[in-house]
Amino acid sequence: MLSLILCLCPQNVEPVRTEVIEPIINESFNKGGKAMKRSQGGNPRLLNDILVFDGAQDGNRQVDPQIAVGGGFVFHGTNNGFVIYDKKGNYVDGVPQSEFNGGIDPKMHFDLHNKMFLFNLWDPWDGPKKKPVNVSVSASADPRKAWHTYPIPAPQGVDGGGIGYSRKWIGYSFPGGPERTFVFSSLDARAGKPITVFHFAGSLGHPVANQDATDDLLFVSLTREDIVLTTVGAGPKGTPVVKEVIKRPHNFLYFGSPPQSPMKGVEAKTASGDRNPKNLVVQGGALWFSHTVNVEGRAGVQWHQFRLDGTRVQGGTLADTKNSYIQTSIAVNKAKDVLVGFQEAGPEMHISARFAWRKSTDQAGTLRPMIRLHEGRASTEGGAWGDYSGSCIDGDNLTDLWTIQSFANEKGRGGTVIARLTPK
Numbered sequence: 448m449l450s451l452i453l454c455l456c457p458q459n460v461e462p463v464r465t466e467v468i469e470p471i472i473n474e475s476f477n478k479g480g481k482a483m484k485r486s487q488g489g490n491p492r493l494l495n496d497i498l499v500f501d502g503a504q505d506g507n508r509q510v511d512p513q514i515a516v517g518g519g520f521v522f523h524g525t526n527n528g529f530v531i532y533d534k535k536g537n538y539v540d541g542v543p544q545s546e547f548n549g550g551i552d553p554k555m556h557f558d559l560h561n562k563m564f565l566f567n568l569w570d571p572w573d574g575p576k577k578k579p580v581n582v583s584v585s586a587s588a589d590p591r592k593a594w595h596t597y598p599i600p601a602p603q604g605v606d607g608g609g610i611g612y613s614r615k616w617i618g619y620s621f622p623g624g625p626e627r628t629f630v631f632s633s634l635d636a637r638a639g640k641p642i643t644v645f646h647f648a649g650s651l652g653h654p655v656a657n658q659d660a661t662d663d664l665l666f667v668s669l670t671r672e673d674i675v676l677t678t679v680g681a682g683p684k685g686t687p688v689v690k691e692v693i694k695r696p697h698n699f700l701y702f703g704s705p706p707q708s709p710m711k712g713v714e715a716k717t718a719s720g721d722r723n724p725k726n727l728v729v730q731g732g733a734l735w736f737s738h739t740v741n742v743e744g745r746a747g748v749q750w751h752q753f754r755l756d757g758t759r760v761q762g763g764t765l766a767d768t769k770n771s772y773i774q775t776s777i778a779v780n781k782a783k784d785v786l787v788g789f790q791e792a793g794p795e796m797h798i799s800a801r802f803a804w805r806k807s808t809d810q811a812g813t814l815r816p817m818i819r820l821h822e823g824r825a826s827t828e829g830g831a832w833g834d835y836s837g838s839c840i841d842g843d844n845l846t847d848l849w850t851i852q853s854f855a856n857e858k859g860r861g862g863t864v865i866a867r868l869t870p871k
Contacts, residue, residue, distance in 0.1 A: 609653045
């Protein structure tokens with residue numbers, strides 16, 4: 448029996464509040480070379496036909512690595528700072544978080560439409576919590592040049608937010624407080640103008656990276672039974688409004704929270720990730736994401752393709768009878784080839800970097816054999832392992848797929864490795 452789409456269809460639901468935010472202007476990424484450089488990573492090499500090089504190696508258990516690729520560069524963020532590499536894996540420049548008004552837990556993208564980088568930092572040290580979200584946008588596709596940072600108030604907000612984009616808008620959602628989603632103009636931010644920030648009541652869901660050339664933003668939330676897709680775009684006045692909400696059963700095979708994962712040689716277990724996805728992508732008229740779930744008592748990874756009406760197209764599960772697969776992210780290119788990044792941990796191994804991928808012409812719901820990027824070297828002290836995964840499309844050729852994955856180094860702390868896959 449076919450399930451029906453439940454369209455809540457709120458017509459032009461407006462934001463509850465607006466405010467104007469002035470930018471902090473950085474004339475260059477490194478302020479003319481005045482900031483302390485973070486010479487991190489590099490050492491490019493080939494793993495079969497895959498380019499691999501080191502990312503930041505100074506992490507603790509909360510390194511939170513992310514990448515965005517475009518303009519001829521790989522832009523890498525962690526809890527300690529930001530690093531630029533060329534696309535051959537060579538170090539270019541690096542600065543601490545303080546260059547962008549401070550904060551932690553970067554989430555980042557290369558906006559394919561406006562040819563700019565964007566990221567957020569969460570500032571937990573702002574006592575009044577008036578301006579805990581710093582959103583930074585590059586003035587061009589060259590991350591070495593000017594940046595504009597907007598300190599945006601998020602009253603009563605807490606850590607755990609996400610950022611997304613469309614051709615016209617940037618959106619951000621976060622936990623806590625009565626207003627948990629805001630939206631503003633991409634082009635105003637790129638130009639370094641004061642931006643009008645539109646705050647919406649409650650949370651609209653996790654914002655999506657919309658790689659299709661459309662103006663509207665998409666936000667997605669998951670319940671135990673349903674997927675909810677919320678569209679935000681220009682209303683009759685030209686300002687952003689909620690245009691449509693679609694709710695439909697997702698029919699996931701697994702959706703339990705993933706258990707912590709065992710590690711070699713210690714009783715401590717490591718966090719496995721979140722059943723709510725941390726990066727979601729619209730590509731080719733479809734929504735794509737992966738998440739970590741409970742698969743028969745161990746952490747495993749599910750990946751999905753949904754139509755934008757909420758119907759599931761395909762997906763699959765990555766799981767093992769002994770080890771855990773944790774901390775996943777996804778990347779999808781213009782051909783609809785897919786990369787799913789994650790880490791592997793188990794009672795006889797340390798946390799290690801992995802990914803699997805598929806060509807669009809492969810059998811639906813399947814991934815090719817797992818690629819082992821880097822082996823872990825020691826056990827962590829357990830507990831939180833952060834958002835230890837990032838994957839993205841190459842914003843220049845729209846074909847290559849990139850991922851950054853963490854592994855436990857010889858001290859049991861977070862090392863990172865970056866890889867470029869050219870699907871063939």
